[in-house]
């Protein structure tokens with residue numbers, strides 16, 4: 001893997017509600033009106049960093065669950081995640097909703113404006129971050145008793161219930177663990193979809209290539225564009241043939257990172273909510289749930305720690321730990337769980353009523369939005385009884401994150417990475433929640 005392996009596929013045109021950036025999907029809102037925006041990352045394999053310059057967003061729902069309102073400046077949204085935010089435009093002008101793909105090969109955009117046809121400014125695009133050495137290093141994860149059930153497909157429930165160094169640090173539950181290494185995050189949009197084009201090659205292995213071109217992507221020139229100029233560019237873009245546009249986009253892919261690109265790590269976001277990693281004297285560990293989006297210092301970037309459900313799932317301690325190693329190889333392009341692809345793996349069996357703790361150990365340098373059907377996922381973010389309730393939890397590169405699974409629904413359920421090419425190549429399991437232990441062997 002190389003430092004530019006941030007996304008699986010490049011060359012997309014990113015859409016909001018079916019509209020390309022040039023077509024600029026627009027929602028109408030009067031000044032002073034409170035508007036609820038529901039962001040759904042419907043992309044196949046793209047994370048987005050979302051912001052609305054000039055507006056604060058108040059997150060009120062995540063994954064379909066209401067949360068205590070939390071005001072933020074931007075958020076990263078993983079594939080399959082959803083967030084509802086409330087915004088209140090104050091001025092009689094157009095606001096741009098911009099969602100840059102995590103690998104910075106493009107962006108989706110929409111407009112919030114009092115009248116149709118208005119176009120807001122596009123902010124300068126953010127540089128592409130490179131995957132760091134620590135992220136590329138294999139994450140060994142916990143060892144010994146801390147590993148949990150190593151062969152969940154074979155072990156009976158209750159077979160392994162390791163003692164945990166609980167509440168190390170300051171009641172933050174045990175988020176950062178031995179072996180955690182830095183990462184980066186994930187992201188979505190108002191019904192964003194992608195027009196897919198499988199890459200024939202890995203994305204540019206030449207970071208920060210000079211001579212970026214921006215003719216085909218209005219406003220993505222690295223400098224703010226005023227409404228008039230953007231409109232003019234859009235007009236000319238519209239007159240290009242479809243094929244021309246596609247070529248233009250293709251030509252730009254992998255090329256958008258300015259030459260000043262990120263060789264130095266940018267400080268992690270999170271402000272006062274930064275984890276107690278430093279307290280534990282393990283400075284090399286990254287917080288598995290904050291995102292470095294390249295935002296200026298002082299920007300409030302959403303993390304899972306901010307998502308406190310209004311009606312939390314009843315809290316109790318987990319019964320056992322199930323080790324879920326996320327494994328794979330970018331060059332050979334195969335993805336698996338615990339080293340086995342779906343077609344070669346047995347189902348993971350949970351007993352109805354038990355509380356399993358999936359210990360996700362991401363051995364790869366890619367983000368994986370892990371998704372389960374039928375039950376909730378409660379990521380251990382240190383909020384105790386108010387840990388988030390999610391159906392999709394992002395696992396950052398080279399990090400370890402505990403996620404509790406209340407097995408409260410019988411059935412065979414699908415459990416998989418929501419990057420669809422990862423799922424297709426094998427990063428998937430069947431999870432059986434059963435009532436009779438006799439059937440488990």
Ligand SMILES: [Cu+2]
Pocket residue numbers: 335367368369417418419422423427
């Ligand atoms: Cu994946």
